[in-house]
Amino acid sequence: MADDTGEFDLDAYLGRIGWEGERRADAATLRGVHLAHMRGIPFENLDALRRLAPSLEPADLMTKLVHSRRGGYCYEHNTLFSLALQALGFRVVTRLAARVVVGADRRESRPRTHMALLVEVPGERAPYLADVGFGAIGALLEPMPLVVGAEVRDAERRHRLVHVAHRGPLEMWALEAYEEKAASWAEQYAFTLEPFEAPDFEVINWHIGTNPRSPFTQQLYVQRVSAERHLLLHGRLLTETLVDGTVREREVTEEAEVRRLLEAEFGVVAPEGMTLLTPPE
Template identity: 70%
Template structure:
């Protein structure tokens, strides 16, 4: 397991905001939080190539800055994205609580899924409502903008529809569930689909070091077995899962195709996702 020793390199907010193309205000307010959140998703792809190559990616802030900010043609998965984003929010003057969630898409029982996803709770000075923020959930049901931590209220975040609900559980802490509305625009037959469940218990960096190592190196982890990438495009969302490519339009239309070989996967990652594959990495083993 990687050493959990952290560096003390100051966070380079200017470089980060330049990487995501944010030229707006730098105030600790809701508008800045929403704008920076969406800009991050439009600039930095989700991908698991380090884990696919057998390496747990470093969560050291200096290493994350080198890879996701200065690297330009790489992305990362949830621990990388949200560790970097949390540092940016704190540099902007927000208070951030790091959370651990259970990804429950397709689960019959929430308790059957381990806490393997990192999410954030952001607090704005003077605003009594904390916001759920998450730039690292690699799915079409992910948040595009932070939403207030309020139950049973539908939010429209940059065109997507989400809500937070409570789920029954034993124990002293409430279980929150992020749900995404899945369906074609204007259709009446969509469904609310649970994405992940979480409590408000704070998690610390050593916790994510352990989870990160497990997800990256466990041979049963989906991230260690096949390429996985997703990216927010100007008119929708693209997903690579193994040799399957899926494009989802903003209107809910979905197109899928099977990729033929390693070269096609590499061209797709370079073109549609803006990701340069590390030299020597085998994508379709």
């Protein structure tokens, strides 16, 4: 990926995510900054809910995700993270396109609409799968080496990478998360190592951010991750999942309460005048 960090401010970004550790192109820094980003910047779809494809330009990402009380979805998060990695000295960061499998009956029924990253780390034999923009409880908290069958514990979660069958000349990888309650592995998304470029994701971003059939244009979707819990507001349902597996759910019915929750619990300030709740089905 070309070096396009000219409008990226590393100091401001690291301040936003609360990272005070080393600034080196090594595995420890990659893991630490990845985890800090996951806990520091929320996932949200407020632009797509207004049928707007958010800008992926570095200056606009800095304004929205770093200098404002906003978050974003995968293209914004992982584009911003790739700029940070370049600024930290990681020279080879490749954009990948993945099929999200969560909730699908067949892997092939989903298009490749998710952005993930493959990062080469100096001195390491295998590149790392990095992804700070997956809006699900099975998301990676820390990056993991691209090694078949290797299991990792990333902060409070467990993941592994496997090969899965598919039609095509390239091997297909799948990221799986371990679900403690079910005592089994659950596939999150599948991908090949074919590089995708910025123009590819400009098109995908426009489709996901504006298509009325996109899941992100239909209902509010906001998540925040901490060391203690995963908090999700999906439409009117607020779900809190603690690290011990305890789940608490409740319905939110008032616009004012949603706006208060966004600011107090998710760290997101919604645009004035925006309708946040869709009519109940």
